[in-house]
Amino acid sequence: MQFKIENDQIVMQIIQTSDAHDLFSAIQNTLTELRKFPASLVWALEEPNLQASKAFCQSRLIALLNQENFVFIIRLNASNDFLGVMDIHDIDWQLNTASIGFWGNAKFKQKGYMTQALRLFIHTLFLKWNFVVLNAYVDVENLPARRLCEKNGFLLKNIEYDSVKNPVDGSFRDICHYQIER
Template identity: 30%
Template sequence: MNKIFHTERLTIRCPQTGDGKAVFEATMDSLDELREFPASLPWATEVPSVDLSETFCRSGSENFAARRDFPFLMLLRDTSTVIGCGGIHRPVWSHAAFDIGWWGRTPYLGQGLITEGVQTLLRFAFADLRARRVQALVDERNKKSRRLCERVGLTLEERPHDCGTDIDAKHRNIKIYSSTNM
């Protein structure tokens, strides 16, 4: 079950062996911005490398095939330019519940590309995985991701999740956005 989606401007597909360099370059273009939200993007606090990015791609492909996790690369259509990553994560098959997550490459933000990708991932979760619930866990300070949640039809739940403090000793809360149907 290796899905590839084509939207008007994107190709969205599972990472593959050999994608590590492109993922690393996209990460490096965005690292400062990604590190602003350690509560929802803890992996961004680590030191990136091509090898780690390649490991992410290889294990992502394996996990996808085993239905343990569903990572995707978002590429400009008909190119190999990674403009972001997203995925349907932490499946709870007994409840048909999943998390959704994403990040966008900084030079490509503000063009609706990540919104286009997240809408596609939500359709995949509900149509192909038969999700009954999909939730996004968003750092309360990440206004762009919170607005994106609203644009794609996710609803803010009342209960924030306390994440304690980040590496700069700033208190962080996670906002939970969800949908039970699409």
């Protein structure tokens, strides 16, 4: 499996414990945006701290060994700036399907980096890892994430109404199920 994905501008690599500080910093930069969607980004409700970021990195390395979750850190190739995170989870190795998740560092938003990263990620998952279907689940009001999916060829399969409970106010959120096939 390919654990380094890159083009001229960006590089994506499997998360390492050495990424914890940059991860923590990016979460701090992006917390306001992340907390707008607490039903789908529950982890963002916790107060960020370096220890939690280290623990996350370590837990994802264990998940990698178990082939349950592959988390990639996205960086600018030239400067090594931390752009965001992209992962696959809910992997079905028999059917070659998985779900993807992503979030970008607000410091670099609207520069096209996440669009590039998702395009590269999809290409690698289809051509090098032999996945045939990828899913993405996005809060109906998370317009930037929805646009990112749509720009990269995901089609809205359905809207799962009242499917996720918002831990902040107990309301139920509608989640868009996007899908792309090889």
